[in-house]
Amino acid sequence: MGNINASVDLRRDGEIAVVTVDNPPVNALKHEVRAGLAEALRQARDDATVKAVVIACAGRTFFAGADITEFGKPPQAPGLGEVIAAIEAMPKPVVAALHGTALGGGFELALACHFRVAVAGARVGLPEVKLGLLPGAGGTQRLPRLIGPEKALKMIVTGDPIEAPEALTDGIVDEIVEGDLTTGTIAFARRVAAENRPLRLVRDREDKLSAEGFADAAEALTRRLRGREAPAACVEAVRNAIVLPFEEGLKREGELFRKLVAGDQSKAQRHVFFAEREAARVPGIPEGAKPRPIARGAVIGAGTMGGGIAMCFANAGIPVSIVETGRDLLQKGLDRVAANYRATVSRGGLGAEEVERRMALINGVTELDAVGSADVVIEAVFEEMELKKRVFGDLDRVAKANAVLATNTSTLDVDEIARATSRPRDVLGTHFFSPANVMRLLEIVRGAATSPDALITAVTLGRRLGKVPVTVGVCYGFVGNRMLARRSVEAERLLLEGALPQQVDAAVTGFGFPMGPFAMADMAGLDVGWRIRNGRGERNEIEDALCEAGHFGQKTGKGYFRYDAGSRTPLPDPEVEQTILDASSRAGITRRAITQEEIVERMIFPMVNEGARILEEGIATRPGDIDVIWVYGYGWPVWRGGPMYYADQLGLAHLRDRLTLYAERSGDETLRPATRISRLAAEGRGFASSAPA
Ligand code: T1G
Numbered sequence: 001m002g003n004i005n006a007s008v009d010l011r012r013d014g015e016i017a018v019v020t021v022d023n024p025p026v027n028a029l030k031h032e033v034r035a036g037l038a039e040a041l042r043q044a045r046d047d048a049t050v051k052a053v054v055i056a057c058a059g060r061t062f063f064a065g066a067d068i069t070e071f072g073k074p075p076q077a078p079g080l081g082e083v084i085a086a087i088e089a090m091p092k093p094v095v096a097a098l099h100g101t102a103l104g105g106g107f108e109l110a111l112a113c114h115f116r117v118a119v120a121g122a123r124v125g126l127p128e129v130k131l132g133l134l135p136g137a138g139g140t141q142r143l144p145r146l147i148g149p150e151k152a153l154k155m156i157v158t159g160d161p162i163e164a165p166e167a168l169t170d171g172i173v174d175e176i177v178e179g180d181l182t183t184g185t186i187a188f189a190r191r192v193a194a195e196n197r198p199l200r201l202v203r204d205r206e207d208k209l210s211a212e213g214f215a216d217a218a219e220a221l222t223r224r225l226r227g228r229e230a231p232a233a234c235v236e237a238v239r240n241a242i243v244l245p246f247e248e249g250l251k252r253e254g255e256l257f258r259k260l261v262a263g264d265q266s267k268a269q270r271h272v273f274f275a276e277r278e279a280a281r282v283p284g285i286p287e288g289a290k291p292r293p294i295a296r297g298a299v300i301g302a303g304t305m306g307g308g309i310a311m312c313f314a315n316a317g318i319p320v321s322i323v324e325t326g327r328d329l330l331q332k333g334l335d336r337v338a339a340n341y342r343a344t345v346s347r348g349g350l351g352a353e354e355v356e357r358r359m360a361l362i363n364g365v366t367e368l369d370a371v372g373s374a375d376v377v378i379e380a381v382f383e384e385m386e387l388k389k390r391v392f393g394d395l396d397r398v399a400k401a402n403a404v405l406a407t408n409t410s411t412l413d414v415d416e417i418a419r420a421t422s423r424p425r426d427v428l429g430t431h432f433f434s435p436a437n438v439m440r441l442l443e444i445v446r447g448a449a450t451s452p453d454a455l456i457t458a459v460t461l462g463r464r465l466g467k468v469p470v471t472v473g474v475c476y477g478f479v480g481n482r483m484l485a486r487r488s489v490e491a492e493r494l495l496l497e498g499a500l501p502q503q504v505d506a507a508v509t510g511f512g513f514p515m516g517p518f519a520m521a522d523m524a525g526l527d528v529g530w531r532i533r534n535g536r537g538e539r540n541e542i543e544d545a546l547c548e549a550g551h552f553g554q555k556t557g558k559g560y561f562r563y564d565a566g567s568r569t570p571l572p573d574p575e576v577e578q579t580i581l582d583a584s585s586r587a588g589i590t591r592r593a594i595t596q597e598e599i600v601e602r603m604i605f606p607m608v609n610e611g612a613r614i615l616e617e618g619i620a621t622r623p624g625d626i627d628v629i630w631v632y633g634y635g636w637p638v639w640r641g642g643p644m645y646y647a648d649q650l651g652l653a654h655l656r657d658r659l660t661l662y663a664e665r666s667g668d669e670t671l672r673p674a675t676r677i678s679r680l681a682a683e684g685r686g687f688a689s690s691a692p693a
């Protein structure tokens, strides 16, 4: 409780005025905070005994930005721009004390101060682009003046923060203090006032504003950000810092910001921001359920997934054992891990020393007993039920009491695996996505017997491994793969009816996915699905014909596309076209021209329909959970908010009508609108309005 208002406190330390803001959890710059800051600054300005001002925040972080929940609501004065103008108008030094994550409007406020002091662990950044925005409180004009347009552009277009030591080197931070931050900052302010140091504003600096290298940097940074409005706006704003006077650049930044904040893309990205945080809240976890401590991990199987999962533990600083059936396979798995790390080093993503430290945390073994000290064991052996049940039976014997036992299965029944142990309450699924050390999504599969504390342990571990955990129920393919299967069925139908792989993939990448379904199938390997279909007595006319011809995708240089040696670029293949034409005529189908719109609808609507069934069955708790799964696990373009959010924007009545049309045309009853879609469409509502509070 402050003395200016509930969030802002003003006190004196001799001739230094100390403004402390306390608005948990992240000191977002909501209206009350801005009003309190403006008042505190006014008082400090008008008190002649005040020689300098320190702005600090209580709790875990300096301001982490504007309050995102206020966007789209009527603006309340003072705006952040006014608070910043008040700081720049101060006739005495203002020093920002940075800790935690000084982000967005928080960092912009600090850039308006005369000096910035930080603790070593602080990070500063402008992540607005991740919300479909650009910095709207002067960051695009002040940061280039401090560190040069090229480096500023990188921070603004990537949205990635930098650490305090780097910020010190760049001249963003004036001093890094040991010990208590506020005490150190007050001492700094006292020195500045005593030495009567000139009050140089960042806005007045021009010496770093060179256009050299800017155009190339802009092109390189935005090349892979097709379809997004915010990165282009960031480039325009930072370019303005080079070519326009400060005030004009600032005015233009404001116009760009207001356009983006009212736009569909930012609304969609803000939906994903909050849905991601909501997804971590697991219903049915009793108040006070505590995660079990995780000091050590273990992974069974050092194949494609096992190696990547072990890297996640090492990257988070958690020692991990990895178990294989024999030394050769173990060494092969460890070599793949080492090669992954070397690739990261060569891209400048990690230092060699850090890699050595992480590799040292990974202990390769061939005896299962070695996992006896692990607090969590993740199984990633072949996708065969009997093998997995055998492994869990053995784990039941060797794993310590209270260890969490997890399976990385992508399709199998987690409850059946759990019943292979005497402790099903400790068993659940942790479905990582390939490559496991890169993909951020983690589907946590809650078994019928999984205990709340085992579940909360997995969710907490997921966040510690840098993942976005989403809890789902047990069914074939869980949420993501189950919806994806609907898309695959439609993709094959489109080929039989008249489309070609390159046309379908172009429509899907045009929509915003990084890759189309057929290039993705070629990358994963067509033989994986072929073996599963053979085992289940199912057939995919075209894909099986390709596999029978030995075309398994990238790994054989031919699949739905052909690949030049050493290249991953999918090229249309006349032989595949002939295989498809033959399959159509065998099926007695007269091929027709299919529009891009129809392809997009048939790639997405059946998935949304399955998503509705998944919600009806309670396999997913909230539509937002499904959106987060698709954004972080399947490349759904974040600026379209996710499949369920996208469907709400289109209107469920439209979806109902199109699905009905496709069901009647194909005779496929599974395309009939799910009950939830028909009901919500009839009520004129969307998925979001039907989400549990
Ligand atoms: N506004 C409102 N709520 C916020 C918030 C924000 N800026 N940041 C976090 N929260 C809530 C979040 O929803 C969650 O709520 C709780 O705080 C803890 O967050 C003018 C326009 C700071 C790195 O983009 O990246 O400034 O779920 O679970 O993992 O140019 O939060 O508990 O109810 O994420 O420790 C720019 C966004 C805004 C930073 C902390 N700033 N936040 O991560 O905790 S735009 C951002 C984060 C802007 C100006 C523009 C992270 C974090 P709940 P959390 P965390």
Ligand code: NAD
Pocket (backbone or CB within 6 Å): 300, 301, 302, 303, 304, 305, 306, 323, 324, 325, 329, 379, 380, 381, 382, 383, 384, 387, 391, 408, 409, 410, 411, 431, 432, 433, 434
């Ligand atoms: P993989 O074939 O690459 O690796 C499996 C490894 O398990 C092999 O190295 C094998 O030697 C080892 N293994 C088999 N039996 C073992 C035992 N008893 N003890 C120790 N090691 C044993 O397979 P993968 O692609 O890594 O898949 C592993 C699991 O992860 C499967 O359940 C799969 O469905 C799932 N998954 C795979 C992906 C993917 O994209 N590959 C994605 C998500 C989940």
